[in-house]
Structure formats: C-alpha cells, structure tokens
Amino acid sequence: MERVTLNANNESQKKEPLVLGIDTGGTYTDGVLLEYNTHKILATHKSLTTKRDFAIGIENVIAEIDIEDPSAIQMVSVSTTLATNAIAEGKGKRVALFLIGYDPDLIDSFQLSDRFATPNFHYISGGHDLHGHEKEELDLSGLLSKVDEIKRRVDAIAISSYFSPRNPEHEIRAQKAVSSVCELPIVLGHQLSTKLGSVERATTAALNASLLAVLQEFIIAVRRAMEHRGIEAPLMVVRGDGTLMNDEFAARTPVETIHSGPAASAIGGRFLSQKQNALVIDVGGTTTDFALIQDGKVTISEKGATAAGYQTAVKAADLLSIGLGGDSYITTDRKNEIVIGPERVVPLAYLSHQYPNVKQRLQALTKRSWPAPSPAELEYWFLQREIEDESGFSNREMDLIHLLESGPKPVKKLLEKMDVLDQSQLNIQDLWREEILGKSGFTPTDILHIEGLHTPWDMEASQASLTVFCNYLSMEKEAFLKFIWDEIAKKIASAVVHFLTEKKIPGDEVENENLGKWFLTNSLFPHHPHLETSIQLRDSIVGIGAPAQVMIQQAADILNTELILPDHYAVANATGAVAGxxxxxxxxxxxxxxxxxxxxxxxxxxxxxxxxxxxxxxxxxxxxxxxxxxxxxxxxxxxxxxxxxxxxxxxxxxxxxxxxxxxxxxxxxxxxx
Amino acid sequence: MELIRVDTKHAYKILREKITSLELKPGQALDIGRLANQLEIAQTSVKEALRLLAHDHLVEAPPRGLYVAELHLDDLKKISGIRLRLETYSAQEAAQHRTPDDLVILTSLCEKKAEDTRELFELDHKFHQAIAQAAHNNYLANTLEHFYGLSKRLWYLALPYLDFLPTAVESHIKLVEAIEEKEGEAAGEIMHTHISDFYQKIKRIITERDLMGSAG
CATH class of the missing domain: 3.30.110.70 (Hypothetical protein apc22750. Chain B)
Known part of the structure; x- marks a missing residue:
C-alpha cells in the first residue's frame, strides 16, 4: 500500500527568513538567532570576548549557535567595539596626515596638533575659503616629495584640505597624484564629513585611515567563519548611530563603527520593548551604557563621536558609559573604604568553578581570625592562555608564568615568591594587555550567586569571600550587601542625571556647598531628616544585559520610574545588531x-x-x-x-x-x- | 570592483601578485581549498578571485581544474606587439593632453630612486600608468594595465639576467621632457624605442637561456 502524506500545510508555509545578530562587548560576545519578520528569538549564545582578536569570539558564536540548517540564515550583522578599542589601545595602523591649507601657527597657538590622532602630520600649501574659492595654489610637488620621504614608514595616508566640504578639488587632485606614486590606501576628509570643522575632519580622516586594515582583517575573518558554518548571506556592520551598512561600506568607512556596540544595545532595547520613548540602560560585564530613545529612534549626539579622547566628525548615538558592570571588581582601598569598579575581573564564583581548589583556599581564609585576612587576599591571578613563544618575555614575566602554570594563585603569595612588595614593581603590563594573565576577585556577579538570583557557578566560593569581607570590616552580611546595592543604585541614578543634564553629579559628601547641589543630592540620596525632595524620570527605563534586573531596579526606584525588562533582555544588544x-x-x-x-x-x-x-x-x-x-x-x-x-x-x-x-x-x- | 566582496578583492590582489611575480609558476595547478587555508580567506572568495584572474588571462580553467596560465615564447611576440603600439599611442596622447598636475607626477616619478629590483618594477609600472593617466583616456589606461600584467611574468622570468635598467630610466627622463614640450611625435618615438629595446633584450635572454624549456 502506498502511503500518501498530506503536507500541503507545510508546503504552503513559506520559510521565515532567519538572521543572526552578534554583539562584541568588553566581556561577552553575544549571539542571537531570530526570525526576521515575526521577531521570534530562536536561539542565543554567549561566549567570552577575546580582546586581542575580536574575531575569535565572533567565530565561536557563529560556530556554536544552535541551528539545524545554518544555510537558512539570510543575514549576519555585527556590532563591535573593534574600532573604539583599536584607537584606545593604539592598535590602528600608522598614518601620515596631510593638511592642505591649514595654518600651522593657528594649530600651534591653540595646541590642536595632538588632536589629529597621528604624530605624523605635514602642512602643504593650498586650500580654499568659505566660498569655495582657491585660497592658495596647491603645492603638488611639495606633497609628492613629502610622500616619497615618509611612504615606507606608514600604512595609510589621510588628506584633509581647508574648507574641502565647500570645494574638495585640492583633496581630489592630491589623491590622484599620491595614488600615482605609491600603493598606500588614501582617505579624503570631505568624503567622511561635510561639516566645516577642519580639525575634526582631519582627525576623522586620520582615524579612518588607521582603521582600514583593522576592519578589513576583521571582515575577512568573519566571512571565513560564516563559510565554515555554511552561511552564505550578506554581512552587515552596525554604525555608531545604530544603523547598518554592508561590509563593503564598513571596510571603507571603519571610523563610522565607533560606538556601534552601545548603539546596537539601545536599538535592541527599543526593538524588544516596543517602546517609542525610553531610557535604555545596558548592564554588561565591564560597563553600563545609557542611551535615549525618542520617537522610536536613538538620539544622536550633535558633537560627533569621541574615541579615546579624539573628537571626530562622525555621527554617533548620544551615549554615556560608566565603568560599572556585573564583573566590576569590589575591594577596599587604602583607607579601607569599599570601592566598586571600574576595573573588571573574573568573578570568584567562576574561577572556583574552573579550579575547585580556589574554593578550598577561600574557605580556609574564613577560618583565620587574627589578624582577619583583608579583601586584598581575595585577589587571584591566573593564566588565560598558554604562550607560544617564550622569546618575547622578560625573565620576570617568565617566572610569573611558570608560577601560575599549576593553577591560579592569590596575588599576595605571588608577590612573596617574586620577592616584591607591590604589583607595580613587576612590570608586567604586556601580560595583561595580551590577555595572558587574568585577574579574579569579588564582584556583583558573586553577590548574585549568594542571593540565589543567578547561580551558574560556585556559590560557596562567593559566600566564603563575603565572609572574609565581613570579618575584616566587622559588618553584618546583610548590611554589607545592602551597602553594595545602594552604592550601585547611586552610581546608576547619578549617571542617569549626568547623562540627561550633561552635568556631573556630586557625591553625597558635598551637601553644604550650595542649594542646587544639596537639592539634587537629597533627591537622589535622601539624607535630610525633615525635608523630602525627589526627582522623577519621565521615561521608563528599559533594562538590558544579563545583570540588568538586579542592578537597575533600585536606581529606577530612586528616579521614581518603572523598569521594563523585555523578554530576552540579556541578549538585547545582539538583537539590536539585526534590528537596525x-x-x-x-x-x-x-x-x-x-x-x-x-x-x-x-x-x-x-x-x-x-x-x-x-x-x-x-x-x-x-x-x-x-x-x-x-x-x-x-x-x-x-x-x-x-x-x-x-x-x-x-x-x-x-x-x-x-x-x-x-x-x-x-x-x-x-x-x- | 566596487561590487566585489572585501575578501575577494584582497584575495585577488594577493593572487595576482603571486602569479605575475612567478611565485605561482605557469602551468601550476591551483587548489582552492589549500590557497584559502594559506591566505586565511573564505574559499568562495578565493574561487571568485581566480575567476577574475581567468578573465585577466592569468588563470586557465579547462573543463577540469584551475591552472596558472601557461607562458609561451609566442606570447612574448603577441604581447609585445600590442604594447609597443599602445604605449607609443599613449605617449603621443599624453603629450597632447597632459595637465600641469600630470607633469608634476611624471617628474616626481623620474626623480625617485628604487632601493631594489621589486621597487624598480613598481616604479616603472607607476611611470607607465602615469603616462596613460596623462593621456586622459580611461579605456587606454585599462587596456594597458591588462597587458602590463601579462608582460610582467616575462619580465620576472628574465629578471635574474637583466642588467640594463638604468638606461631605461634615462629614457623616462627624455620622455617626460618631450611630453612637457607637447612634442607628440618625439614622445611616441622615445616610447617606441624604449619598449622595443626592452622586449628584444627579454627575448634574447629567454631564447638564449631556453627559459621556457623546449615546450616554449
């Protein structure tokens, strides 16, 4: 007998297009697989960000996200802090910047020269005036002889001519000439900005030139990872204002990806909450980012994006980022006061989960009563990865690496063994920067474990660490925890007011300075026994990022507004990468x-x-x-x-x-x- | 190339250089998987780049497999014949249409000193490109670029036995003078001699030393 299956229903059902959004944050690289039209989230993935090569974290997401048929994915979109990071860490390529018609005396007298983002800049006569008239003849042969002099020492060339948005002729002629004599990539100021600020335009061109190769390598690596998973689809990159561009555009205008991570988070918050007006707060592992949604759009900064202190002319979302997140380091300072962040460490719960003997040592610390061990003894160092080649390291660095080969060690012990009194004597910055060495300590994530709110790792290690803190400070556990949550709420609430008013909020110690400050401080952190003042945020807060629920609620209460946590708020940032x-x-x-x-x-x-x-x-x-x-x-x-x-x-x-x-x-x- | 993927462009650039500099030998089989691994570029892009190179006549795609295009003595004659005429025409046109900017560029290229043979090649290439630019005819420039790529392999083949480059540079200076003076005929003649001397020497080296083997 022949079997006939009626699956007309299946056949008529058109396949929903699937899209993969990826966000590389400072701590985690998140992925989300989503049905594009129905907004249904099918799978999510989190992997650790590798700062030395962002592509590795992305490759992990692409390789591991749960999907039966990867070829069904019709778009991959990535938001990345790659550009911001490369600028901050000086990983961009070497750039020579040619300033046509700029006045050297003017630049000198206003000390503007360190704003150009490259020490290698040269003045060439030429340029136009406000009306687009030629101000001075372009010195093409001067330009070419300078190019000949420096071309072996740089990887790219940036050219910005005075008033080029009004008349780009000199930039274009310069480009033609330079490309006739060398193979270096060339970036022109007027193609990146039509605004008249000549210094910002030059900075933007120089930064863009320094990032060309960085972004190209990144795109090539992501494309390769996509192919390994059998994904053949357009690749998009998020801009700093949350909109998307394809990889072609991104490779030419990498400077536009500055701040793309936080912008994607804001877009993701809007997309998931369906709110047209809201303040989006994204709590990550390293930072908490603030952005405002108005009429369904992320508000854009008038000034242009800033990266590592360089003011550019690139459009970007209006953002504030503070060094506070789920993995912020909680410890005590020299005055024995509790500090939270801005440094990011690996939570002790996680380290003990990976290395169980860390927990035993932490528990042993709780039993030592006199003298009570200080919170500094909770800091552990460990090896994040093996090194391939010993030749690049000093003897000191190698000694330290060998000491850590058997597992994480408390920093106090390490310093004793290395025979130094203070970390600064070790000179091991390279080991941190290259992510060879890792640091672990007590964090808000540990507190989430203690309170049973989020417990993927070793809760007992977190508990032991808390006991050490409390013994040392002679505090009750409840009082200690309340203190931490209050501090976090204060930081977030202050940041909200700072963000919306562009005014720095004083701490609670300056209550007597003047009435305005007193009023604000009393509203945010009530301390007056008789007068009650308050401040109210008109918009709702949309909280996103894994620790959002616990870390923002109290701040929302202080600001007298509601906290909305949309479904899948933990991966809203990755959702934002495809929602733009x-x-x-x-x-x-x-x-x-x-x-x-x-x-x-x-x-x-x-x-x-x-x-x-x-x-x-x-x-x-x-x-x-x-x-x-x-x-x-x-x-x-x-x-x-x-x-x-x-x-x-x-x-x-x-x-x-x-x-x-x-x-x-x-x-x-x-x-x- | 605007609509071509970023990684394809990158693969194309690297592979073209490898083929024209004979790092990948004429007739050599091209394994896409292996090249992709070597270059750390997606296979699709390597494949697409090879297709573009086939269009440049630098890669051959018989029914089975992909190979670096063969190089025959015959090719020398064919390529040099076309380049001789087109470069001459290019020099004549440049003398007619050059702008002050073109002259600055050409002079600057003449004044440059190369530090090694590869740089000298680059410089010569740039010089011929700049003349084509000065002719202000983009079709001519594109066509010349194509034949330059084909010609480069012959040049590399003879490279270890070449010793006449300084005189070639001297003729560059004379050529720029003629272009500056708008003497089209003179410019054409200088270029003609420059190119034909060059190919004669290459031909002599290749045949005398039997660099293409008996098959050539």
Missing part, C-alpha cells in the same frame, strides 16, 4: 559664487561629495541639489544593502545664500545574497 535599518545620508551644499570683489552674487554652486556644478538662479540650484541628493542617497543605500530605500530630503538654510540639503535614504536590510 540600513541608512545612508548624502549632503549637498549650495553656496554663492561671488564676484572678484566679493560683493555680488554671480551664481550658485551646488557641491556634492564628488562634483560641483554652478547655476545662475537659486531656484534651479535648489531643485538640482535636491534631485542630486535624492538620487545619490538612494543608490548609495542600495549599494549599502538596503531593500527598497525611502528617501527624505531636507533643506536647511545655513547662512546668507547658503543651504545644506540632506537626503536620508532608509530601508530594511536586503535579506539575500
């Missing part, structure tokens, strides 16, 4: 063509990134500029991976006869190869 839209903004400028004596307007220039044309009448200039902007934005959005982008054109008058036309093309990411 693809967006491209093109700007076209209109400014007058003035007569020689600069009195009469004889026409209007229409200046886009690539070209400049001239019109007699303002109306036709405006008409043409709008059309150009719209076309350029749409085609760039398509190339950048948008599906059916919609364009909105805005005209903004900037001054006399001067207009900025902004065309924004936005679309959902295209989900096919």
């Amino acid at each position: 839209s693809v967006m491209v903004t093109e700007e076209v400028l209109i400014y007058p063509h003035l007569s020689g004596d600069k009195v009469d307007v004889i026409g209007y220039y229409v200046q886009s990134r690539e070209e400049r044309s001239e019109y007699e009448a303002l109306e036709s200039a405006l008409e043409n500029a709008k059309q150009q902007g719209e076309e350029k934005a749409r085609s760039a959005a398509l190339r950048s991976g948008a599906d059916n982008p919609q364009v909105v054109v805005d005209v903004h008058q900037e001054g006399m006869d001067t207009y900025r036309i902004t065309a924004k093309a936005v679309g959902k990411p295209r989900l096919e190869v």
Whole structure:
C-alpha cells in the first residue's frame, strides 16, 4: 500500500527568513538567532570576548549557535567595539596626515596638533575659503616629495584640505597624484564629513585611515567563519548611530563603527520593548551604557563621536558609559573604604568553578581570625592562555608564568615568591594587555550567586569571600550587601542625571556647598531628616544585559520610574545588531559664487561629495541639489544593502545664500545574497 | 570592483601578485581549498578571485581544474606587439593632453630612486600608468594595465639576467621632457624605442637561456 502524506500545510508555509545578530562587548560576545519578520528569538549564545582578536569570539558564536540548517540564515550583522578599542589601545595602523591649507601657527597657538590622532602630520600649501574659492595654489610637488620621504614608514595616508566640504578639488587632485606614486590606501576628509570643522575632519580622516586594515582583517575573518558554518548571506556592520551598512561600506568607512556596540544595545532595547520613548540602560560585564530613545529612534549626539579622547566628525548615538558592570571588581582601598569598579575581573564564583581548589583556599581564609585576612587576599591571578613563544618575555614575566602554570594563585603569595612588595614593581603590563594573565576577585556577579538570583557557578566560593569581607570590616552580611546595592543604585541614578543634564553629579559628601547641589543630592540620596525632595524620570527605563534586573531596579526606584525588562533582555544588544535599518545620508551644499570683489552674487554652486556644478538662479540650484541628493542617497543605500530605500530630503538654510540639503535614504536590510 | 566582496578583492590582489611575480609558476595547478587555508580567506572568495584572474588571462580553467596560465615564447611576440603600439599611442596622447598636475607626477616619478629590483618594477609600472593617466583616456589606461600584467611574468622570468635598467630610466627622463614640450611625435618615438629595446633584450635572454624549456 502506498502511503500518501498530506503536507500541503507545510508546503504552503513559506520559510521565515532567519538572521543572526552578534554583539562584541568588553566581556561577552553575544549571539542571537531570530526570525526576521515575526521577531521570534530562536536561539542565543554567549561566549567570552577575546580582546586581542575580536574575531575569535565572533567565530565561536557563529560556530556554536544552535541551528539545524545554518544555510537558512539570510543575514549576519555585527556590532563591535573593534574600532573604539583599536584607537584606545593604539592598535590602528600608522598614518601620515596631510593638511592642505591649514595654518600651522593657528594649530600651534591653540595646541590642536595632538588632536589629529597621528604624530605624523605635514602642512602643504593650498586650500580654499568659505566660498569655495582657491585660497592658495596647491603645492603638488611639495606633497609628492613629502610622500616619497615618509611612504615606507606608514600604512595609510589621510588628506584633509581647508574648507574641502565647500570645494574638495585640492583633496581630489592630491589623491590622484599620491595614488600615482605609491600603493598606500588614501582617505579624503570631505568624503567622511561635510561639516566645516577642519580639525575634526582631519582627525576623522586620520582615524579612518588607521582603521582600514583593522576592519578589513576583521571582515575577512568573519566571512571565513560564516563559510565554515555554511552561511552564505550578506554581512552587515552596525554604525555608531545604530544603523547598518554592508561590509563593503564598513571596510571603507571603519571610523563610522565607533560606538556601534552601545548603539546596537539601545536599538535592541527599543526593538524588544516596543517602546517609542525610553531610557535604555545596558548592564554588561565591564560597563553600563545609557542611551535615549525618542520617537522610536536613538538620539544622536550633535558633537560627533569621541574615541579615546579624539573628537571626530562622525555621527554617533548620544551615549554615556560608566565603568560599572556585573564583573566590576569590589575591594577596599587604602583607607579601607569599599570601592566598586571600574576595573573588571573574573568573578570568584567562576574561577572556583574552573579550579575547585580556589574554593578550598577561600574557605580556609574564613577560618583565620587574627589578624582577619583583608579583601586584598581575595585577589587571584591566573593564566588565560598558554604562550607560544617564550622569546618575547622578560625573565620576570617568565617566572610569573611558570608560577601560575599549576593553577591560579592569590596575588599576595605571588608577590612573596617574586620577592616584591607591590604589583607595580613587576612590570608586567604586556601580560595583561595580551590577555595572558587574568585577574579574579569579588564582584556583583558573586553577590548574585549568594542571593540565589543567578547561580551558574560556585556559590560557596562567593559566600566564603563575603565572609572574609565581613570579618575584616566587622559588618553584618546583610548590611554589607545592602551597602553594595545602594552604592550601585547611586552610581546608576547619578549617571542617569549626568547623562540627561550633561552635568556631573556630586557625591553625597558635598551637601553644604550650595542649594542646587544639596537639592539634587537629597533627591537622589535622601539624607535630610525633615525635608523630602525627589526627582522623577519621565521615561521608563528599559533594562538590558544579563545583570540588568538586579542592578537597575533600585536606581529606577530612586528616579521614581518603572523598569521594563523585555523578554530576552540579556541578549538585547545582539538583537539590536539585526534590528537596525540600513541608512545612508548624502549632503549637498549650495553656496554663492561671488564676484572678484566679493560683493555680488554671480551664481550658485551646488557641491556634492564628488562634483560641483554652478547655476545662475537659486531656484534651479535648489531643485538640482535636491534631485542630486535624492538620487545619490538612494543608490548609495542600495549599494549599502538596503531593500527598497525611502528617501527624505531636507533643506536647511545655513547662512546668507547658503543651504545644506540632506537626503536620508532608509530601508530594511536586503535579506539575500 | 566596487561590487566585489572585501575578501575577494584582497584575495585577488594577493593572487595576482603571486602569479605575475612567478611565485605561482605557469602551468601550476591551483587548489582552492589549500590557497584559502594559506591566505586565511573564505574559499568562495578565493574561487571568485581566480575567476577574475581567468578573465585577466592569468588563470586557465579547462573543463577540469584551475591552472596558472601557461607562458609561451609566442606570447612574448603577441604581447609585445600590442604594447609597443599602445604605449607609443599613449605617449603621443599624453603629450597632447597632459595637465600641469600630470607633469608634476611624471617628474616626481623620474626623480625617485628604487632601493631594489621589486621597487624598480613598481616604479616603472607607476611611470607607465602615469603616462596613460596623462593621456586622459580611461579605456587606454585599462587596456594597458591588462597587458602590463601579462608582460610582467616575462619580465620576472628574465629578471635574474637583466642588467640594463638604468638606461631605461634615462629614457623616462627624455620622455617626460618631450611630453612637457607637447612634442607628440618625439614622445611616441622615445616610447617606441624604449619598449622595443626592452622586449628584444627579454627575448634574447629567454631564447638564449631556453627559459621556457623546449615546450616554449
């Protein structure tokens, strides 16, 4: 008998497109697999971030996320702190920056030269004025001889010309000439920023140049990991404002990925909570990040993104990040006061879970009563990975590595064995930076174990550590825990006010300084016996990140608002990586063509990134500029991976006869190869 | 190349250099899996890069497998014949259409000193590219670029026996002078002699030393 199966139902059911979002944070790399249209989360994955090579953590997520048929994935999107980190740690490539028409005396007198993000900068005569007129002839042969001098010592070249957004001619001519004599990649200022700030534009160009190779390597590694899992799909990268661009664009404008991690978190918070207005607080392992959602969008900073103190002209979400997270180090300082963060360590619960004899030692410490062991004795060092080659290390470093080969050791013991009094005598910064050495200590995560709120690892180790603290400080356990939670709530509530007012919040010790400070302090941390003041946050707080529930509730209470914890709030950041839209903004400028004596307007220039044309009448200039902007934005959005982008054109008058036309093309990411 | 994947571009660049510098030998079989592992690049991209190189006539794709394109003595004649005419034309056009910027670039290239043979190659390549740029005809520039790539392998083959490069650099200086003076005919002649001298010497070395084996 033949069996006939009726599965018309199955056949008519079209396969839902699947997308994979990945977020690399300071501590964890999170992955989330999601049905794109229904927003249904199918699988999540967490792996430890490897700072020395972010691609490793991402490869782990791609290799291990739970999916039967990886080829069904139609888009992979990544938010990454790669760029921010590379800048902060000086891992970018070597860049020579050419400043055309910049005034060296001006730069010197305002001490602006250390803002350029590269010590290797050179002045070349040339440049234009505010009206796009040539200020001085471009010294092309001077430029080329300088290039010849430095080309063997750099990996990329950045060029920024004075008033290039008004007239990029000198940048373009310089690029042609430089690319005729060497193979180095070249970045032009006007292609990254249409704003007039000449220093920020130069900084942006230099940073972008230093990151080109970094991001290219990263993309190649992610692509390779995708292939190993059989995923053939577009690869997107999140920008600092939370929108997406495909890997092609990202490889050319890596500077735009600054702050992409926190921006993705904010977008993920909105996506999961469905809130149009909210304050999103993302508690990670290392930091807590704040961002504001207004009318369904992440608010953008007017000033441009800052990375490692360098002010750029790149658009990024308005963010605040503080050094407080689930793995913040809790210890005592020299005055025996309890401090929380900003250093991030491995929780003792986790270390003991990996190395059970750590727990036995911690428990032994609780029995030593006189003198009571100090919290400093809870700090353990351990080897994070084996080293391949001993040659790059000093004898001291090798001694330390050998001591740790048998397992984690309390730092106190290590210092004794190494015969030094203080850690600073060891000179082992490289071992930390290269993530060879790891540090473990007491953290909020340990407290979550003690309170039974989150207990994946060894709770008894956390408990023993708590006893050590309490014995040393002669405190009751409940009082100690309450103190820690109060401190965390204060830090978060203060940060919220700081973020929204851009004013630093004083600590509670300055109550008498003036009425304003007193009022605010009393509102956040009530201390007056008779006067009650309070402060209220209008928006709800959307909490995301694994420790969010416990760490934010009290802060929300102080701010008299509700805390919303959407489903899957622990991986909202990775969700944000796929929830963003693809967006491209093109700007076209209109400014007058003035007569020689600069009195009469004889026409209007229409200046886009690539070209400049001239019109007699303002109306036709405006008409043409709008059309150009719209076309350029749409085609760039398509190339950048948008599906059916919609364009909105805005005209903004900037001054006399001067207009900025902004065309924004936005679309959902295209989900096919 | 704008629509080509980042990793494909990267693979293309590396593989093209390996083939034109004879690190990958003419006729050598190309194993995609092994190349991908070596370069740490996704296989799809390596495959795509090889397809682009096949389009450049640097890789051959018979029904089975992929190979670095063979190199025959015949090729020398064919390639040099085309380059001789196109480079001459390029020099003539450059003399007509060069801008002040082009002259600055050409002069700067003439003044450069190479530190080793590879740099000298680079420099010569840049010089010919700059002339094509000065001609302001992008079709010409693209075509010349294609033939330069093919020609480079012959050059590398003869490299260990070459000793005439300084004179070639001298003719570069004369050529720039002619272009500056807008003397198209003179520029064409200098280029013609420059290129034909070069190929004659290469041919002599390759045939005398039988560098392509009896099969060539």
